[in-house]
Amino acid sequence: MTEVKPKCQTCENLNCLIRKNSMKEGMDVYLDQKVTISCKKSQNFIIEGSPVYGLFFVYKGKAKVAKTGINGREQIIRFVGNGEIIGHRGFGAQNFYQINAVTLENTVICNFSTKVLEEMMQHIPSLTYDFMLFYSDELNKSETKVKKFAQMTVREKVIDAILYINRKFGLVDGLLALQLSRKEIADFAGTTEEQVIRTLSALKKEKLLTSSGKKIGISDPEKLKSEIAVHNYFIDS
DNA sequence: GCATTAATTGGTC
DNA sequence: GACCAATTAATGC
Numbered sequence: 518m519t520e521v522k523p524k525c526q527t528c529e530n531l532n533c534l535i536r537k538n539s540m541k542e543g544m545d546v547y548l549d550q551k552v553t554i555s556c557k558k559s560q561n562f563i564i565e566g567s568p569v570y571g572l573f574f575v576y577k578g579k580a581k582v583a584k585t586g587i588n589g590r591e592q593i594i595r596f597v598g599n600g601e602i603i604g605h606r607g608f609g610a611q612n613f614y615q616i617n618a619v620t621l622e623n624t625v626i627c628n629f630s631t632k633v634l635e636e637m638m639q640h641i642p643s644l645t646y647d648f649m650l651f652y653s654d655e656l657n658k659s660e661t662k663v664k665k666f667a668q669m670t671v672r673e674k675v676i677d678a679i680l681y682i683n684r685k686f687g688l689v690d691g692l693l694a695l696q697l698s699r700k701e702i703a704d705f706a707g708t709t710e711e712q713v714i715r716t717l718s719a720l721k722k723e724k725l726l727t728s729s730g731k732k733i734g735i736s737d738p739e740k741l742k743s744e745i746a747v748h749n750y751f752i753d754s
Numbered sequence: 755g756c757a758t759t760a761a762t763t764g765g766t767c
Numbered sequence: 768g769a770c771c772a773a774t775t776a777a778t779g780c
Contacts, residue, residue, distance in 0.1 A: 671768075699761065709769060714762060730777075731761075761776065767769090 520555045522578055523627070530600030533574055534651060535629070538644040547637045552628045556620045563618035569607035571630040572715040575599055578624025579686070579695060583617050584703065588685040593705040596695065598686060602651070604743060608634065621695070661754040666707050673745050675716040679726070680742065683735055
């Protein structure tokens, strides 16, 4: 752990709420209290049910946020990349995390304690406002997701999941930059691994998707989008 | 190359 | 459309 703590003021993750406000008067004292940790792939750095110890930001890497169901069934809430927040539901009244967060690759994470965050919020209004907008947006996404889960067919859910991953992480050589197992796609889409596999091979046969090994490529994004357009696919849930 | 893990396929409820 | 079992492909050591 000889990592140099990245400075917020010069961080390249311009979408990070802390970064956005890092130049504000009085921020320095809070930013100095940041803790940065280096996680290997598949590290469970937030454990469901454990006491809240602040807010996390992805500095570099990727992670998934999930809730565990009864018989090992997992519901992936969302995927996060550079500059994004994790654990924000634990901020405020709640004392225990309601989610698990696991890295999908080697990932560097910044952490602010709840105490430091509270002080920041009290003293930097623009930061507080940005957070409010963020929470509002999250709630909107969450509501959209409820609708999707209730109304979409499996095929639509899988298409939606693929497009979401594409929107968020993009393609490399025509293949999704974030490589997930079929099980993970299923846990995110709200269906089973087998259904995902069957849907993927159907879409492949229809020439809407391509694949190279276990990696997935998109060959006809417009057609995919039009299939779920009726569900407002463009809302990034 | 072998052993473990993931993907796929077929069948049942 | 979920769950289970058997087969096959992919990947780690």
